[in-house]
Amino acid sequence: MPKGILVVLEQFNGELRKVSLELLSEGRRIADQTGSSVTGVLLGEGVKELASTAASYGADKVIVVEDPALKNYTTGAYTSALNKLIREEDPEVVLIGNTGIGRDLAPRLAQRLGVGCASDCVAVQLDDNYKLRFKRPIYAGKAYAEVATEARPIVATIRPNSFSVAQPDAGRQAEVVEAKATIDAADLKAIVKDIVRQTSTRPELTDANIIVSGGRAMKNAENFKILEELADVLGAAVGASHAAVDSGYRDYKYQVGQTGKTVSPTLYIACGISGAIQHLAGMGSSKVIVAINKDPEANIFTVADYGIVGDLFEIVPLLTEEFKKQLA
Amino acid sequence: MNILVCLKQTFDTEAKIVITPDGKIDSNGVNLIMNPYDEFAVEEGIRLKEKFGGEVTVLSMGGPKVSEVLRTALAMGADKAVAIQDPALDGSDEYVTAMALAKAIQNIPYDIILSGRIAIDDGSSQVTTRLAEILGIPSVTTVTELKVEGSTATVTRDIDGGSEVVEVPLPAVITAQKGLNEPRYPSVAGIMKAKKKELKTLTLADLGLSAAEAGAQGAKMKVVNLSLPPARKAGRIIQGEPPQAVAELVNALINEAKVIG
Numbered sequence: 212m213p214k215g216i217l218v219v220l221e222q223f224n225g226e227l228r229k230v231s232l233e234l235l236s237e238g239r240r241i242a243d244q245t246g247s248s249v250t251g252v253l254l255g256e257g258v259k260e261l262a263s264t265a266a267s268y269g270a271d272k273v274i275v276v277e278d279p280a281l282k283n284y285t286t287g288a289y290t291s292a293l294n295k296l297i298r299e300e301d302p303e304v305v306l307i308g309n310t311g312i313g314r315d316l317a318p319r320l321a322q323r324l325g326v327g328c329a330s331d332c333v334a335v336q337l338d339d340n341y342k343l344r345f346k347r348p349i350y351a352g353k354a355y356a357e358v359a360t361e362a363r364p365i366v367a368t369i370r371p372n373s374f375s376v377a378q379p380d381a382g383r384q385a386e387v388v389e390a391k392a393t394i395d396a397a398d399l400k401a402i403v404k405d406i407v408r409q410t411s412t413r414p415e416l417t418d419a420n421i422i423v424s425g426g427r428a429m430k431n432a433e434n435f436k437i438l439e440e441l442a443d444v445l446g447a448a449v450g451a452s453h454a455a456v457d458s459g460y461r462d463y464k465y466q467v468g469q470t471g472k473t474v475s476p477t478l479y480i481a482c483g484i485s486g487a488i489q490h491l492a493g494m495g496s497s498k499v500i501v502a503i504n505k506d507p508e509a510n511i512f513t514v515a516d517y518g519i520v521g522d523l524f525e526i527v528p529l530l531t532e533e534f535k536k537q538l539a
Numbered sequence: 540m541n542i543l544v545c546l547k548q549t550f551d552t553e554a555k556i557v558i559t560p561d562g563k564i565d566s567n568g569v570n571l572i573m574n575p576y577d578e579f580a581v582e583e584g585i586r587l588k589e590k591f592g593g594e595v596t597v598l599s600m601g602g603p604k605v606s607e608v609l610r611t612a613l614a615m616g617a618d619k620a621v622a623i624q625d626p627a628l629d630g631s632d633e634y635v636t637a638m639a640l641a642k643a644i645q646n647i648p649y650d651i652i653l654s655g656r657i658a659i660d661d662g663s664s665q666v667t668t669r670l671a672e673i674l675g676i677p678s679v680t681t682v683t684e685l686k687v688e689g690s691t692a693t694v695t696r697d698i699d700g701g702s703e704v705v706e707v708p709l710p711a712v713i714t715a716q717k718g719l720n721e722p723r724y725p726s727v728a729g730i731m732k733a734k735k736k737e738l739k740t741l742t743l744a745d746l747g748l749s750a751a752e753a754g755a756q757g758a759k760m761k762v763v764n765l766s767l768p769p770a771r772k773a774g775r776i777i778q779g780e781p782p783q784a785v786a787e788l789v790n791a792l793i794n795e796a797k798v799i800g
Contacts, residue, residue: 223700284698285705286668286678311699315680318633318665322672327634327759330663344763349661353556354564357764400677401707404693408701415699421799445799463717464697469552469659470575470717478798489552495768499796501788507776516774517791519784529785537789538800 214303215248230308236377239269256282266385278392287398290319309368321366328366333373351469351492372475419448421478427454428483441531452484468493482523486511540593542584543649546577548601548608549660573608576655578722579715585616594618613733614725620738627743630755637669642746656681656714671712683718
């Protein structure tokens with residue numbers, strides 16, 4: 212695989228997002244195996260200083276494209292700028308985080324490049340001929356497809372938490388190239404008028420290492436407070452089942468499952484969740500699953516690594532206190 | 540207003556996935572539904588028609604039963620349906636599907652194209668964004684609110700950690716996120732009326748595509764292997780009085796599973 216690996220980097224509040232670090236780390240591992248190189252691309256305004264972070268996580272080269280039109284993400288401007296840059300760089304593969312931005316950008320970019328796109332991949336493998344294969348969940352994780360393509364470059368979006376982040380090496384240097392954005396006027400039709408950020412101290416559900424999730428047995432929206440208290444001790448995100456969301460206990464954006472978000476945290480704590488097939492599809496790839504449920508027959512126990520049969524309103528506060536003690 | 544809605548027939552969310560001995564997804568006995576996110580798109584299309592007048596055309600590429608899902612959309616209130624159905628299209632990837640849709644709408648006028656933000660089967664969120672690129676029109680995804688004024692759409696869309704408002708000239712592709720609306724159920728009268736509405740079926744030849752351009756042959760992304768996730772084993776139920784059980788669980792997570800601390 213002589214051609215390089217290009218990683219589209221994403222920043223939030225002046226820091227590279229964790230998924231970008233994961234992509235750089237995995238890109239580095241593949242590059243070392245195949246004798247290719249890793250190029251990070253930073254798009255935006257005032258993003259240049261992040262180049263050294265990208266270098267420390269494995270980039271050999273960082274291309275910085277600063278332009279007012281790239282300050283806020285728009286499909287058109289990012290597609291336009293990346294399309295030209297990728298055609299010049301001619302990489303083997305373009306890795307993009309399967310984030311809100313990545314999901315929106317990748318298909319448009321792939322179509323403009325006239326190539327295939329592997330969406331929401333959880334693993335990248337090298338076959339015997341050093342060609343890349345991508346493993347991706349279908350039916351929200353009820354099955355997996357491995358896909359490959361002859362067209363180059365390959366575009367792939369990678370689900371957050373799929374790759375481990377390497378130890379950064381502050382001594383690593385990368386060649387930093389500042390490039391000019393060339394954006395076609397036709398790509399500037401959509402205009403961002405307003406951005407509203409929810410101020411939350413908790414991580415994004417799809418990024419989170421730990422998720423505390425509640426089901427219908429939470430009984431109401433207020434009771435989610437006990438899950439939030441547990442989550443805050445663990446630095447976790449709070450999720451909810453379809454049943455809890457449908458009952459109005461929690462907003463849809465917190466829904467885990469086939470018609471919500473698919474997550475793969477290190478630890479998933481399911482509280483009062485029965486374990487419907489649609490929910491298991493969305494969280495079944497979690498590394499460790501803990502289930503707390505009153506019903507010993509609940510389906511969630513068939514996938515849980517650890518379970519406690521009991522009343523979540525008794526167990527969860529005890530859990531919060533015990534973690535506080537142990538992690539102090 | 541000419542409204543086009545692209546939709547997909549998918550497995551019911553209850554469906555358990557079975558892989559056949561020759562390595563394909565087994566659709567035997569599986570209940571088929573309209574992709575849940577496409578319901579929001581159909582509903583929004585009908586609401587636009589109710590407000591501005593015009594016509595809603597629904598378009599779907601799919602298997603032998605694809606006309607069923609189009610009839611559902613017609614029963615909800617869409618006016619016309621176009622099915623793309625040809626065995627030669629089996630195994631198409633997002634690239635081929637988008638191309639087939641683009642060919643099919645060459646003769647359909649549109650001011651706006653709606654679809655769901657994702658299909659719950661392939662889960663790739665690619666096809667209608669690719670379609671927008673082929674048609675040379677903007678695409679705005681994961682939309683929870685849509686307002687049309689003249690030839691401009693103002694949409695609210697989900698972004699990571701919040702939402703944003705985007706203004707976009709029409710025609711454009713808009714993909715629907717849950718929250719956009721509450722889809723109606725087809726009424727009995729609607730179901731009766733739907734039987735008489737126009738449902739056209741297009742084959743590969745009608746699209747002007749060759750077999751080499753379609754299906755797995757034309758696909759850019761090839762499926763090399765399908766597998767089921769490794770079965771998770773039921774783990775350990777921690778017994779005992781709640782305080783002791785909780786202490787044991789915390790200890791196990793920190794020292795045994797090593798996922799905390």
